[in-house]
Amino acid sequence: SVGVAIIDDNYSFIIGKTNNNSIQWGGYGKDISGLTNIEDGDQAKLDFNGKSNSAKIISLFGSSDSAVTLCRSKTIKINGQTREGYLPALGELNIAYNNKSQITSALSKIRGTAMLDNYY
Numbered sequence: 576s577v578g579v580a581i582i583d584d585n586y587s588f589i590i591g592k593t594n595n596n597s598i599q600w601g602g603y604g605k606d607i608s609g610l611t612n613i614e615d616g617d618q619a620k621l622d623f624n625g626k627s628n629s630a631k632i633i634s635l636f637g638s639s640d641s642a643v644t645l646c647r648s649k650t651i652k653i654n655g656q657t658r659e660g661y662l663p664a665l666g667e668l669n670i671a672y673n674n675k676s677q678i679t680s681a682l683s684k685i686r687g688t689a690m691l692d693n694y695y
Contacts, residue, residue: 576685577651579678581670586623588667590678591649591660592687600642600662607635622664629661 578589606612609631613619622628632643642662649660663671671678671690679689 576687578687579681579685581667581674581678583670586667586670588625588663589651590671590682590690591651592682592685594688594690598642598645602632602636602641602643605635607631619665620669621666623666625664625667626661628664632662 576592578591580589581587610628611622613622629643629647633647636643638644646660646662650657651660652658675690681687682689
C-alpha cells in the first residue's frame with residue numbers, strides 16, 4: 576500500500592502512507608505567476624489545483640528544500656503509470672481534514688503515519 580485514496584465525483588487524490596508534517600512550505604511573501612491570489616477562505620476551499628499549483632511553485636523556486644519539493648519527489652504507480660506527488664491545494668486539504676478520522680483509520684491499517692490531530 577502506498578496511501579489512502581480520496582475519491583468523489585468532483586475530485587480524487589491520494590494521501591501518502593508517510594507524511595512529514597514539519598517541513599516548511601517556503602515561498603512566503605512571493606507572488607507566483609499563474610496562481611490566483613485568493614483572500615477569502617471559503618473561496619480558497621474551492622481550489623483543487625494542487626498539482627498545477629505545485630508545478631508553478633517549482634518553476635519559480637526550483638528544487639529548493641521545501642514542502643512542494645518533498646511532495647513532488649514522492650511517486651506512485653497507478654495502472655502501470657508513474658505519477659508524481661504534489662503539494663495539495665486548500666480544497667484538497669479541507670476534504671482531508673473533514674475526513675480525518677476515516678483517513679487516520681485507513682492509514683493505521685496500512686501502518687502509515689497519522690495526520691496531525693490539532694492542525695487544520
